[in-house]
Amino acid sequence: MRFDCKDDIIQLTPEWKGERFPNGRPRVPDAVLNRLRKVTFEEAWGPLWGQGYKYQWECDFKLVHPDAKLVGRAVTAVMVPMRPDLHKTLLDYGHQSENRRGFFNQWVIDQLAEDDVVVVDLFDKIAQGTYVGGNLSTAIATRTKRGGAVIWGGIRDLEQVVKIKETQTFYRGVDPTGIGDVTMTGMNVPCRIGKAICMPGDVVLGTISGVIFIPPQLAEAVATQAEKSHVRDIFGFIRLAEKTYTTAQIDTAWTLPMWQDFIAWFNNDPQAKPYQHLTWDKELEKAQTTAANNTQVRL
Template sequence: MMNKRIAFIAALMMGSLFANAQRVGSSPEYIKALTAQWKGERFADGRPKVSDAILARLKSISLEEAWGVLSNKGYANQFEGDWMIINQDSAMVGRVVTAQYMPSRPDLITVVQEQGKAEGRGQQGGTNSWPIDILTDGDVYVADGYGKVADGTLIGDNLGNSIYAKSRRGVIFYGSVRDVEGLSEIKGFNGWIKASDPSYIKQMMLTTINAPIRVGRATVLPGDIVLAKKYGVVFIPAYLVEDLVLTSEVTKLRDEFGHQRLREKKYLAGQIDSKWTDDIKKDFLNWINHYPGKLPMTKKELDDYLKERNY
Protein backbone atom coordinates (compact mmCIF):
# COMPACT_ATOMS: atom_id res chain seq x y z
CA MET A 1 0.00 0.00 0.00
CA MET A 2 2.83 2.36 0.94
CA ASN A 3 4.61 1.63 -2.36
CA LYS A 4 1.44 2.47 -4.32
CA ARG A 5 1.07 5.74 -2.42
CA ILE A 6 4.69 6.69 -3.11
CA ALA A 7 4.24 5.84 -6.80
CA PHE A 8 1.05 7.92 -6.93
CA ILE A 9 2.76 10.93 -5.33
CA ALA A 10 5.73 10.56 -7.68
CA ALA A 11 3.36 10.48 -10.68
CA LEU A 12 1.66 13.65 -9.46
CA MET A 13 5.01 15.37 -9.03
CA MET A 14 6.13 14.37 -12.54
CA GLY A 15 2.83 15.58 -14.00
CA SER A 16 3.26 18.90 -12.20
CA LEU A 17 6.83 19.15 -13.47
CA PHE A 18 5.76 18.77 -17.11
CA ALA A 19 2.75 21.08 -16.61
CA ASN A 20 5.04 23.84 -15.35
CA ALA A 21 8.04 23.06 -17.56
CA GLN A 22 9.47 25.62 -19.90
CA ARG A 23 7.58 25.06 -23.13
CA VAL A 24 9.28 24.70 -26.51
CA GLY A 25 6.38 26.53 -28.12
CA SER A 26 5.13 29.60 -26.28
CA SER A 27 1.61 29.38 -24.89
CA PRO A 28 -1.14 31.59 -26.37
CA GLU A 29 -1.30 33.42 -23.04
CA TYR A 30 2.40 34.29 -23.21
CA ILE A 31 2.15 35.47 -26.82
CA LYS A 32 -0.86 37.62 -25.91
CA ALA A 33 1.15 39.15 -23.06
CA LEU A 34 4.06 39.89 -25.42
CA THR A 35 1.72 41.57 -27.91
CA ALA A 36 -0.74 43.13 -25.45
CA GLN A 37 -1.01 46.42 -27.37
CA TRP A 38 -2.65 44.61 -30.30
CA LYS A 39 -6.44 44.92 -29.86
CA GLY A 40 -7.64 43.06 -32.93
CA GLU A 41 -8.34 39.48 -33.94
CA ARG A 42 -5.83 36.75 -33.06
CA PHE A 43 -4.88 33.27 -34.26
CA ALA A 44 -5.45 30.28 -32.01
CA ASP A 45 -1.77 30.38 -31.00
CA GLY A 46 -2.22 33.93 -29.70
CA ARG A 47 -0.44 35.80 -32.49
CA PRO A 48 -2.07 39.00 -33.85
CA LYS A 49 -4.05 38.44 -37.03
CA VAL A 50 -3.10 41.45 -39.11
CA SER A 51 -5.32 41.55 -42.20
CA ASP A 52 -4.20 40.36 -45.62
CA ALA A 53 -5.27 43.74 -47.03
CA ILE A 54 -2.79 45.60 -44.81
CA LEU A 55 -0.05 43.09 -45.70
CA ALA A 56 -0.69 43.72 -49.39
CA ARG A 57 -0.40 47.49 -48.92
CA LEU A 58 2.75 47.12 -46.81
CA LYS A 59 4.55 45.40 -49.68
CA SER A 60 4.82 48.69 -51.59
CA ILE A 61 6.25 50.63 -48.63
CA SER A 62 9.99 51.37 -48.74
CA LEU A 63 12.34 50.25 -45.99
CA GLU A 64 13.25 53.87 -45.27
CA GLU A 65 9.62 54.88 -44.83
CA ALA A 66 8.93 51.95 -42.52
CA TRP A 67 12.11 52.54 -40.54
CA GLY A 68 11.31 56.24 -40.18
CA VAL A 69 7.88 55.60 -38.69
CA LEU A 70 9.24 53.00 -36.27
CA SER A 71 12.12 55.24 -35.22
CA ASN A 72 9.70 58.09 -34.48
CA LYS A 73 7.70 55.69 -32.28
CA GLY A 74 10.82 54.75 -30.29
CA TYR A 75 11.54 51.45 -32.07
CA ALA A 76 15.20 51.87 -33.00
CA ASN A 77 16.17 48.19 -33.18
CA GLN A 78 13.91 46.70 -35.86
CA PHE A 79 16.17 46.63 -38.95
CA GLU A 80 18.77 44.15 -40.14
CA GLY A 81 20.71 44.42 -43.41
CA ASP A 82 23.49 42.60 -45.28
CA TRP A 83 21.55 39.56 -46.48
CA MET A 84 22.02 36.94 -49.15
CA ILE A 85 18.62 36.82 -50.89
CA ILE A 86 17.57 33.74 -52.84
CA ASN A 87 15.40 35.72 -55.30
CA GLN A 88 16.65 39.31 -55.14
CA ASP A 89 13.91 40.99 -57.13
CA SER A 90 11.04 39.79 -54.97
CA ALA A 91 9.82 41.49 -51.77
CA MET A 92 8.14 39.53 -48.97
CA VAL A 93 5.70 40.47 -46.21
CA GLY A 94 4.05 38.26 -43.63
CA ARG A 95 3.29 37.38 -40.02
CA VAL A 96 6.29 36.19 -38.05
CA VAL A 97 6.76 32.74 -36.51
CA THR A 98 10.02 32.75 -34.53
CA ALA A 99 12.49 29.99 -33.68
CA GLN A 100 15.65 30.06 -31.57
CA TYR A 101 18.62 27.75 -32.18
CA MET A 102 21.70 27.21 -30.01
CA PRO A 103 24.83 25.04 -30.05
CA SER A 104 23.99 21.50 -29.00
CA ARG A 105 24.14 20.46 -25.34
CA PRO A 106 23.09 16.85 -24.58
CA ASP A 107 21.19 17.45 -21.33
CA LEU A 108 19.22 20.35 -22.80
CA ILE A 109 18.47 18.40 -25.99
CA THR A 110 16.86 15.70 -23.82
CA VAL A 111 14.64 18.26 -22.09
CA VAL A 112 13.62 19.86 -25.40
CA GLN A 113 12.77 16.50 -26.97
CA GLU A 114 10.74 15.39 -23.94
CA GLN A 115 8.89 18.68 -23.76
CA GLY A 116 8.28 18.61 -27.51
CA LYS A 117 6.79 15.15 -27.16
CA ALA A 118 4.55 16.39 -24.34
CA GLU A 119 3.40 19.21 -26.66
CA GLY A 120 2.55 16.69 -29.39
CA ARG A 121 5.34 17.66 -31.75
CA GLY A 122 6.58 15.24 -34.41
CA GLN A 123 9.09 12.67 -33.22
CA GLN A 124 10.46 11.69 -36.62
CA GLY A 125 13.19 13.79 -38.20
CA GLY A 126 14.98 16.70 -36.57
CA THR A 127 13.51 19.33 -34.30
CA ASN A 128 14.21 21.89 -37.06
CA SER A 129 10.97 20.66 -38.66
CA TRP A 130 8.88 21.71 -35.63
CA PRO A 131 8.54 25.40 -36.54
CA ILE A 132 7.56 24.39 -40.06
CA ASP A 133 4.78 22.13 -38.78
CA ILE A 134 2.84 25.09 -37.31
CA LEU A 135 3.07 27.47 -40.28
CA THR A 136 -0.13 28.77 -41.87
CA ASP A 137 -0.87 30.87 -44.94
CA GLY A 138 0.80 34.28 -44.66
CA ASP A 139 3.43 33.27 -42.09
CA VAL A 140 7.14 33.95 -42.45
CA TYR A 141 9.50 31.57 -40.62
CA VAL A 142 12.12 33.73 -38.84
CA ALA A 143 14.97 31.98 -37.04
CA ASP A 144 18.03 32.96 -35.07
CA GLY A 145 20.65 30.45 -36.16
CA TYR A 146 23.33 32.53 -34.38
CA GLY A 147 25.12 33.07 -37.69
CA LYS A 148 26.31 29.48 -38.03
CA VAL A 149 27.17 28.54 -41.61
CA ALA A 150 28.97 25.18 -41.91
CA ASP A 151 26.81 22.49 -40.25
CA GLY A 152 24.25 25.21 -39.49
CA THR A 153 21.95 24.82 -42.49
CA LEU A 154 18.40 25.04 -41.09
CA ILE A 155 16.67 23.86 -44.26
CA GLY A 156 17.27 22.42 -47.72
CA ASP A 157 14.90 22.22 -50.66
CA ASN A 158 12.72 19.47 -49.10
CA LEU A 159 11.88 21.57 -46.05
CA GLY A 160 11.70 24.62 -48.30
CA ASN A 161 8.90 22.99 -50.29
CA SER A 162 7.05 22.21 -47.07
CA ILE A 163 7.45 25.80 -45.85
CA TYR A 164 6.04 27.23 -49.06
CA ALA A 165 3.17 24.72 -49.19
CA LYS A 166 2.05 25.82 -45.72
CA SER A 167 2.80 29.55 -45.73
CA ARG A 168 3.01 30.71 -49.37
CA ARG A 169 5.97 32.73 -48.16
CA GLY A 170 9.57 31.91 -47.22
CA VAL A 171 12.19 32.34 -44.51
CA ILE A 172 14.45 34.87 -42.80
CA PHE A 173 17.38 33.12 -41.13
CA TYR A 174 20.21 34.64 -39.15
CA GLY A 175 22.10 31.58 -40.28
CA SER A 176 22.45 29.38 -43.34
CA VAL A 177 20.64 26.99 -45.68
CA ARG A 178 21.67 24.27 -48.10
CA ASP A 179 20.39 23.41 -51.61
CA VAL A 180 20.02 27.05 -52.67
CA GLU A 181 19.70 25.96 -56.28
CA GLY A 182 16.73 23.79 -55.38
CA LEU A 183 15.23 26.46 -53.13
CA SER A 184 15.46 29.01 -55.94
CA GLU A 185 13.35 26.74 -58.13
CA ILE A 186 10.38 26.77 -55.70
CA LYS A 187 8.07 29.25 -57.41
CA GLY A 188 6.98 31.94 -54.95
CA PHE A 189 9.42 30.92 -52.20
CA ASN A 190 12.07 33.35 -51.04
CA GLY A 191 14.69 33.51 -48.34
CA TRP A 192 16.81 36.15 -46.63
CA ILE A 193 19.80 34.27 -45.22
CA LYS A 194 23.34 35.04 -44.10
CA ALA A 195 25.02 32.33 -46.18
CA SER A 196 24.63 28.96 -47.89
CA ASP A 197 26.62 25.77 -47.37
CA PRO A 198 26.40 22.20 -48.71
CA SER A 199 26.67 20.68 -45.20
CA TYR A 200 23.84 19.24 -43.09
CA ILE A 201 22.73 20.66 -39.75
CA LYS A 202 24.92 19.29 -36.94
CA GLN A 203 25.76 20.16 -33.33
CA MET A 204 22.86 22.59 -33.27
CA MET A 205 19.51 22.42 -31.48
CA LEU A 206 16.14 24.13 -31.43
CA THR A 207 15.28 25.67 -28.05
CA THR A 208 12.10 27.75 -28.50
CA ILE A 209 9.29 28.46 -30.95
CA ASN A 210 7.35 31.73 -30.89
CA ALA A 211 9.43 33.38 -28.18
CA PRO A 212 11.36 36.66 -28.53
CA ILE A 213 14.54 36.28 -30.59
CA ARG A 214 17.40 38.42 -31.84
CA VAL A 215 18.05 38.72 -35.57
CA GLY A 216 21.27 40.67 -35.90
CA ARG A 217 20.45 44.23 -34.81
CA ALA A 218 16.74 43.53 -34.42
CA THR A 219 14.58 42.21 -31.61
CA VAL A 220 11.74 40.12 -33.04
CA LEU A 221 8.51 38.95 -31.40
CA PRO A 222 6.08 36.28 -32.60
CA GLY A 223 3.30 37.99 -34.51
CA ASP A 224 5.48 40.86 -35.72
CA ILE A 225 4.96 41.81 -39.35
CA VAL A 226 8.05 41.56 -41.51
CA LEU A 227 8.84 43.70 -44.54
CA ALA A 228 11.72 42.11 -46.45
CA LYS A 229 13.21 43.83 -49.48
CA LYS A 230 16.38 43.89 -51.54
CA TYR A 231 18.35 46.05 -49.13
CA GLY A 232 17.19 44.75 -45.76
CA VAL A 233 14.47 43.59 -43.43
CA VAL A 234 12.24 45.51 -40.99
CA PHE A 235 10.24 43.84 -38.21
CA ILE A 236 7.10 45.81 -37.28
CA PRO A 237 5.07 45.40 -34.07
CA ALA A 238 1.60 44.27 -35.12
CA TYR A 239 -0.20 47.08 -33.32
CA LEU A 240 1.74 49.70 -35.32
CA VAL A 241 1.54 48.24 -38.80
CA GLU A 242 -1.73 49.82 -39.94
CA ASP A 243 -0.64 53.31 -38.87
CA LEU A 244 2.80 52.70 -40.37
CA VAL A 245 1.29 51.76 -43.73
CA LEU A 246 -1.00 54.79 -43.86
CA THR A 247 1.71 57.20 -42.67
CA SER A 248 4.14 55.83 -45.26
CA GLU A 249 1.53 56.05 -48.03
CA VAL A 250 0.81 59.70 -47.19
CA THR A 251 4.56 60.41 -47.13
CA LYS A 252 4.86 58.95 -50.62
CA LEU A 253 1.99 61.17 -51.84
CA ARG A 254 3.59 64.25 -50.23
CA ASP A 255 6.88 63.39 -51.93
CA GLU A 256 5.17 62.87 -55.29
CA PHE A 257 3.40 66.23 -54.96
CA GLY A 258 6.58 67.99 -53.84
CA HIS A 259 8.70 66.54 -56.63
CA GLN A 260 6.11 67.55 -59.23
CA ARG A 261 5.85 71.10 -57.93
CA LEU A 262 9.64 71.44 -57.82
CA ARG A 263 9.91 70.28 -61.44
CA GLU A 264 7.23 72.82 -62.32
CA LYS A 265 9.27 75.47 -60.41
CA LYS A 266 6.16 76.48 -58.51
CA TYR A 267 7.93 76.41 -55.14
CA LEU A 268 11.48 76.69 -53.90
CA ALA A 269 13.18 73.60 -52.47
CA GLY A 270 13.24 75.16 -49.00
CA GLN A 271 9.47 75.66 -49.08
CA ILE A 272 8.81 72.00 -49.86
CA ASP A 273 11.50 70.69 -47.54
CA SER A 274 10.18 72.48 -44.42
CA LYS A 275 6.83 72.97 -42.70
CA TRP A 276 4.32 73.82 -45.40
CA THR A 277 2.46 77.12 -45.53
CA ASP A 278 -1.34 77.17 -45.64
CA ASP A 279 -1.19 77.87 -49.38
CA ILE A 280 0.95 74.77 -50.04
CA LYS A 281 -1.37 72.66 -47.86
CA LYS A 282 -4.37 73.85 -49.88
CA ASP A 283 -2.50 73.13 -53.11
CA PHE A 284 -1.68 69.62 -51.87
CA LEU A 285 -5.31 68.88 -50.92
CA ASN A 286 -6.47 70.12 -54.32
CA TRP A 287 -3.80 67.94 -55.98
CA ILE A 288 -5.07 64.93 -53.96
CA ASN A 289 -8.68 65.63 -55.02
CA HIS A 290 -7.59 65.46 -58.66
CA TYR A 291 -5.09 62.64 -58.26
CA PRO A 292 -4.82 60.91 -61.65
CA GLY A 293 -4.26 57.39 -60.37
CA LYS A 294 -5.79 55.18 -57.68
CA LEU A 295 -5.02 56.26 -54.14
CA PRO A 296 -3.47 53.47 -52.01
CA MET A 297 -5.87 54.24 -49.15
CA THR A 298 -9.56 55.17 -49.01
CA LYS A 299 -10.43 58.86 -49.16
CA LYS A 300 -11.87 58.61 -45.64
CA GLU A 301 -8.63 57.13 -44.31
CA LEU A 302 -6.70 59.96 -45.91
CA ASP A 303 -9.06 62.70 -44.69
CA ASP A 304 -9.03 61.35 -41.13
CA TYR A 305 -5.27 61.11 -41.18
CA LEU A 306 -4.72 64.64 -42.45
CA LYS A 307 -7.14 66.11 -39.87
CA GLU A 308 -4.94 64.79 -37.07
CA ARG A 309 -1.58 65.86 -38.52
CA ASN A 310 0.04 69.27 -38.61
CA TYR A 311 1.98 69.00 -41.85
Protein backbone atom coordinates in the same frame (compact mmCIF):
# COMPACT_ATOMS: atom_id res chain seq x y z
CA MET B 1 8.87 24.48 -20.62
CA ARG B 2 6.60 24.16 -23.65
CA PHE B 3 7.20 25.03 -27.28
CA ASP B 4 4.77 27.49 -28.87
CA CYS B 5 2.99 28.11 -25.57
CA LYS B 6 -0.29 30.02 -25.95
CA ASP B 7 -0.25 31.47 -22.43
CA ASP B 8 3.30 32.78 -22.87
CA ILE B 9 2.55 34.32 -26.27
CA ILE B 10 -0.50 36.16 -24.92
CA GLN B 11 1.45 37.31 -21.87
CA LEU B 12 4.24 38.70 -24.08
CA THR B 13 1.90 40.57 -26.45
CA PRO B 14 -0.63 42.33 -24.18
CA GLU B 15 -0.86 45.48 -26.33
CA TRP B 16 -2.41 43.55 -29.19
CA LYS B 17 -6.21 43.72 -28.86
CA GLY B 18 -7.22 42.13 -32.16
CA GLU B 19 -7.71 38.63 -33.50
CA ARG B 20 -5.28 35.86 -32.55
CA PHE B 21 -4.36 32.49 -33.99
CA PRO B 22 -5.33 29.42 -31.93
CA ASN B 23 -1.85 29.44 -30.36
CA GLY B 24 -2.32 33.05 -29.20
CA ARG B 25 -0.12 34.65 -31.87
CA PRO B 26 -1.41 38.09 -32.97
CA ARG B 27 -3.10 37.99 -36.36
CA VAL B 28 -2.76 41.36 -38.04
CA PRO B 29 -5.54 41.65 -40.67
CA ASP B 30 -4.82 40.75 -44.28
CA ALA B 31 -5.88 44.24 -45.35
CA VAL B 32 -3.05 45.79 -43.31
CA LEU B 33 -0.53 43.36 -44.81
CA ASN B 34 -1.69 44.32 -48.29
CA ARG B 35 -1.23 48.01 -47.52
CA LEU B 36 2.31 47.40 -46.26
CA ARG B 37 3.22 45.62 -49.49
CA LYS B 38 3.13 49.04 -51.22
CA VAL B 39 5.53 50.94 -48.95
CA THR B 40 9.30 51.17 -48.79
CA PHE B 41 11.71 50.17 -46.04
CA GLU B 42 12.37 53.80 -45.04
CA GLU B 43 8.69 54.74 -45.08
CA ALA B 44 7.98 52.00 -42.53
CA TRP B 45 11.11 52.80 -40.51
CA GLY B 46 10.12 56.40 -39.74
CA PRO B 47 6.96 55.74 -37.68
CA LEU B 48 8.73 53.07 -35.61
CA TRP B 49 11.65 55.36 -34.82
CA GLY B 50 9.22 58.10 -33.85
CA GLN B 51 7.50 55.72 -31.40
CA GLY B 52 10.82 54.81 -29.73
CA TYR B 53 11.26 51.42 -31.41
CA LYS B 54 14.94 51.69 -32.33
CA TYR B 55 15.89 48.03 -32.70
CA GLN B 56 13.35 46.72 -35.18
CA TRP B 57 15.43 46.34 -38.34
CA GLU B 58 18.46 44.57 -39.69
CA CYS B 59 20.01 45.27 -43.09
CA ASP B 60 22.95 42.87 -43.29
CA PHE B 61 21.33 40.08 -45.31
CA LYS B 62 21.51 38.29 -48.61
CA LEU B 63 18.18 37.60 -50.27
CA VAL B 64 17.06 35.01 -52.80
CA HIS B 65 14.94 37.31 -54.99
CA PRO B 66 16.37 40.87 -55.03
CA ASP B 67 13.32 42.30 -56.81
CA ALA B 68 10.71 40.73 -54.52
CA LYS B 69 9.22 42.12 -51.32
CA LEU B 70 8.41 40.00 -48.27
CA VAL B 71 5.41 40.80 -46.06
CA GLY B 72 3.90 38.46 -43.49
CA ARG B 73 3.34 37.52 -39.85
CA ALA B 74 6.32 36.30 -37.85
CA VAL B 75 6.67 32.79 -36.47
CA THR B 76 9.87 32.88 -34.44
CA ALA B 77 12.44 30.28 -33.42
CA VAL B 78 15.58 30.55 -31.28
CA MET B 79 18.44 28.12 -31.79
CA VAL B 80 21.61 27.69 -29.70
CA PRO B 81 24.80 25.64 -30.10
CA MET B 82 24.20 22.01 -29.22
CA ARG B 83 24.84 20.86 -25.66
CA PRO B 84 24.16 17.10 -25.56
CA ASP B 85 22.10 16.94 -22.35
CA LEU B 86 19.91 19.92 -23.26
CA HIS B 87 19.58 18.73 -26.85
CA LYS B 88 18.35 15.29 -25.85
CA THR B 89 15.96 16.68 -23.26
CA LEU B 90 14.28 19.14 -25.63
CA LEU B 91 14.20 16.84 -28.64
CA ASP B 92 12.71 14.02 -26.57
CA TYR B 93 10.22 16.40 -24.99
CA GLY B 94 8.99 17.60 -28.39
CA HIS B 95 8.70 14.08 -29.76
CA GLN B 96 7.14 12.45 -26.70
CA SER B 97 5.13 15.19 -24.98
CA GLU B 98 4.07 17.36 -27.93
CA ASN B 99 3.91 14.65 -30.62
CA ARG B 100 6.26 16.55 -32.96
CA ARG B 101 8.11 14.80 -35.77
CA GLY B 102 11.54 15.27 -37.31
CA PHE B 103 14.12 17.88 -36.34
CA PHE B 104 13.54 21.26 -34.68
CA ASN B 105 13.35 23.26 -37.91
CA GLN B 106 10.66 20.92 -39.24
CA TRP B 107 8.55 21.51 -36.14
CA VAL B 108 8.35 25.23 -36.92
CA ILE B 109 7.68 24.87 -40.64
CA ASP B 110 4.96 22.24 -40.04
CA GLN B 111 2.81 24.79 -38.19
CA LEU B 112 3.00 27.66 -40.71
CA ALA B 113 -0.14 29.30 -42.07
CA GLU B 114 -0.84 31.53 -45.06
CA ASP B 115 1.24 34.75 -45.10
CA ASP B 116 3.53 33.54 -42.30
CA VAL B 117 7.26 34.24 -42.21
CA VAL B 118 9.71 32.01 -40.35
CA VAL B 119 12.09 34.24 -38.35
CA VAL B 120 15.03 32.27 -36.95
CA ASP B 121 17.91 33.24 -34.69
CA LEU B 122 20.56 30.72 -35.72
CA PHE B 123 23.32 32.78 -34.06
CA ASP B 124 24.84 33.54 -37.49
CA LYS B 125 25.82 29.91 -38.03
CA ILE B 126 26.42 29.03 -41.69
CA ALA B 127 28.19 25.62 -41.83
CA GLN B 128 25.71 23.14 -40.35
CA GLY B 129 23.49 26.14 -39.79
CA THR B 130 21.43 25.70 -42.96
CA TYR B 131 17.88 26.08 -41.68
CA VAL B 132 16.24 25.41 -45.03
CA GLY B 133 17.11 23.87 -48.37
CA GLY B 134 15.05 22.91 -51.39
CA ASN B 135 12.56 20.66 -49.58
CA LEU B 136 11.78 22.90 -46.62
CA SER B 137 11.66 26.02 -48.82
CA THR B 138 9.07 24.23 -50.96
CA ALA B 139 7.11 23.41 -47.79
CA ILE B 140 7.26 27.08 -46.72
CA ALA B 141 5.97 28.18 -50.13
CA THR B 142 3.15 25.61 -50.02
CA ARG B 143 2.02 26.58 -46.54
CA THR B 144 2.48 30.36 -46.62
CA LYS B 145 1.62 31.12 -50.30
CA ARG B 146 3.31 34.56 -50.22
CA GLY B 147 5.39 34.28 -47.04
CA GLY B 148 8.98 33.18 -46.59
CA ALA B 149 11.87 33.12 -44.15
CA VAL B 150 14.29 35.43 -42.37
CA ILE B 151 17.25 33.40 -41.16
CA TRP B 152 20.15 34.75 -39.11
CA GLY B 153 22.15 31.80 -40.33
CA GLY B 154 22.55 29.71 -43.45
CA ILE B 155 20.63 27.99 -46.20
CA ARG B 156 21.54 25.24 -48.67
CA ASP B 157 20.34 24.16 -52.14
CA LEU B 158 20.37 27.75 -53.34
CA GLU B 159 20.07 26.67 -56.98
CA GLN B 160 16.79 24.99 -56.07
CA VAL B 161 15.55 27.71 -53.74
CA VAL B 162 15.89 30.49 -56.34
CA LYS B 163 13.43 28.60 -58.55
CA ILE B 164 10.71 28.91 -55.89
CA LYS B 165 9.25 32.24 -57.00
CA GLU B 166 6.29 32.38 -54.61
CA THR B 167 8.31 33.13 -51.47
CA GLN B 168 11.26 35.23 -50.36
CA THR B 169 14.16 34.20 -48.11
CA PHE B 170 16.63 36.45 -46.31
CA TYR B 171 19.76 34.67 -45.08
CA ARG B 172 23.38 35.21 -44.07
CA GLY B 173 25.25 32.65 -46.16
CA VAL B 174 25.20 29.40 -48.12
CA ASP B 175 26.76 26.05 -47.23
CA PRO B 176 26.27 22.52 -48.59
CA THR B 177 26.07 20.90 -45.14
CA GLY B 178 22.76 20.01 -43.54
CA ILE B 179 21.66 21.55 -40.27
CA GLY B 180 23.41 20.08 -37.23
CA ASP B 181 24.92 20.71 -33.80
CA VAL B 182 22.08 23.10 -32.89
CA THR B 183 19.17 22.96 -30.47
CA MET B 184 15.93 24.95 -30.45
CA THR B 185 15.22 26.53 -27.08
CA GLY B 186 12.11 28.46 -28.05
CA MET B 187 9.32 28.63 -30.63
CA ASN B 188 7.21 31.79 -30.87
CA VAL B 189 9.29 33.58 -28.27
CA PRO B 190 11.25 36.87 -28.48
CA CYS B 191 13.92 36.40 -31.11
CA ARG B 192 17.10 38.37 -31.83
CA ILE B 193 18.02 38.91 -35.47
CA GLY B 194 21.34 40.72 -35.64
CA LYS B 195 20.69 44.11 -34.04
CA ALA B 196 16.92 43.66 -34.11
CA ILE B 197 14.27 41.98 -31.98
CA CYS B 198 11.26 40.16 -33.39
CA MET B 199 8.20 38.93 -31.52
CA PRO B 200 5.68 36.30 -32.60
CA GLY B 201 3.01 38.00 -34.70
CA ASP B 202 5.17 40.96 -35.71
CA VAL B 203 4.62 42.03 -39.29
CA VAL B 204 7.77 41.30 -41.27
CA LEU B 205 8.57 43.76 -44.06
CA GLY B 206 11.56 42.69 -46.14
CA THR B 207 12.94 44.64 -49.09
CA ILE B 208 16.25 44.93 -50.90
CA SER B 209 17.21 47.40 -48.14
CA GLY B 210 16.71 44.97 -45.25
CA VAL B 211 14.07 43.58 -42.89
CA ILE B 212 11.82 45.46 -40.45
CA PHE B 213 9.80 43.82 -37.67
CA ILE B 214 6.66 45.87 -36.99
CA PRO B 215 4.88 45.28 -33.65
CA PRO B 216 1.32 44.12 -34.41
CA GLN B 217 -0.33 46.86 -32.36
CA LEU B 218 1.48 49.47 -34.49
CA ALA B 219 1.03 47.82 -37.88
CA GLU B 220 -2.04 49.76 -39.01
CA ALA B 221 -0.62 53.11 -37.83
CA VAL B 222 2.69 52.34 -39.54
CA ALA B 223 0.81 51.46 -42.74
CA THR B 224 -1.07 54.76 -42.61
CA GLN B 225 1.98 56.91 -41.95
CA ALA B 226 4.05 55.01 -44.50
CA GLU B 227 1.36 55.39 -47.15
CA LYS B 228 1.15 59.10 -46.44
CA SER B 229 4.89 59.41 -46.90
CA HIS B 230 4.71 57.34 -50.06
CA VAL B 231 1.97 59.33 -51.77
CA ARG B 232 3.55 62.63 -50.75
CA ASP B 233 6.77 61.40 -52.35
CA ILE B 234 4.91 60.66 -55.59
CA PHE B 235 3.56 64.21 -55.59
CA GLY B 236 6.95 65.63 -54.65
CA PHE B 237 8.74 63.80 -57.46
CA ILE B 238 6.20 65.12 -59.96
CA ARG B 239 6.48 68.72 -58.79
CA LEU B 240 10.29 68.53 -58.65
CA ALA B 241 10.39 67.22 -62.21
CA GLU B 242 8.11 70.11 -63.24
CA LYS B 243 10.37 72.53 -61.30
CA THR B 244 7.30 73.80 -59.44
CA TYR B 245 9.09 73.55 -56.07
CA THR B 246 12.68 73.30 -54.91
CA THR B 247 14.06 70.35 -52.98
CA ALA B 248 14.21 72.57 -49.89
CA GLN B 249 10.49 73.29 -50.19
CA ILE B 250 9.60 69.63 -50.64
CA ASP B 251 11.84 68.40 -47.80
CA THR B 252 10.72 70.92 -45.17
CA ALA B 253 7.31 71.77 -43.67
CA TRP B 254 4.89 72.49 -46.49
CA THR B 255 3.19 75.86 -46.70
CA LEU B 256 -0.59 76.14 -46.90
CA PRO B 257 -0.52 76.77 -50.70
CA MET B 258 1.61 73.63 -51.13
CA TRP B 259 -0.84 71.59 -49.09
CA GLN B 260 -3.73 72.96 -51.12
CA ASP B 261 -1.86 72.05 -54.31
CA PHE B 262 -1.25 68.55 -52.95
CA ILE B 263 -4.91 68.03 -51.90
CA ALA B 264 -6.13 69.06 -55.34
CA TRP B 265 -3.67 66.63 -56.95
CA PHE B 266 -4.51 63.88 -54.44
CA ASN B 267 -8.24 64.10 -55.17
CA ASN B 268 -7.86 63.93 -58.94
CA ASP B 269 -4.65 62.25 -60.09
CA PRO B 270 -4.87 58.52 -61.00
CA GLN B 271 -1.54 57.87 -59.25
CA ALA B 272 -3.16 58.86 -55.95
CA LYS B 273 -6.20 56.61 -56.36
CA PRO B 274 -4.77 53.63 -54.37
CA TYR B 275 -4.27 55.97 -51.40
CA GLN B 276 -7.55 57.87 -51.40
CA HIS B 277 -8.68 56.09 -48.25
CA LEU B 278 -6.25 58.42 -46.42
CA THR B 279 -7.41 61.70 -44.88
CA TRP B 280 -5.40 64.88 -44.45
CA ASP B 281 -7.54 66.95 -42.07
CA LYS B 282 -4.90 67.19 -39.34
CA GLU B 283 -2.12 68.14 -41.74
CA LEU B 284 -4.26 70.76 -43.45
CA GLU B 285 -5.45 72.19 -40.13
CA LYS B 286 -1.85 72.48 -38.91
CA ALA B 287 -0.82 74.28 -42.11
CA GLN B 288 -3.77 76.66 -41.77
CA THR B 289 -2.86 77.43 -38.17
CA THR B 290 0.76 78.05 -39.10
CA ALA B 291 -0.29 80.35 -41.94
CA ALA B 292 -2.63 82.29 -39.64
CA ASN B 293 0.09 82.69 -36.98
CA ASN B 294 2.57 83.90 -39.58
CA THR B 295 0.05 86.47 -40.80
CA GLN B 296 -0.45 87.78 -37.27
CA VAL B 297 3.30 88.08 -36.76
CA ARG B 298 3.65 90.14 -39.93
CA LEU B 299 0.81 92.40 -38.81
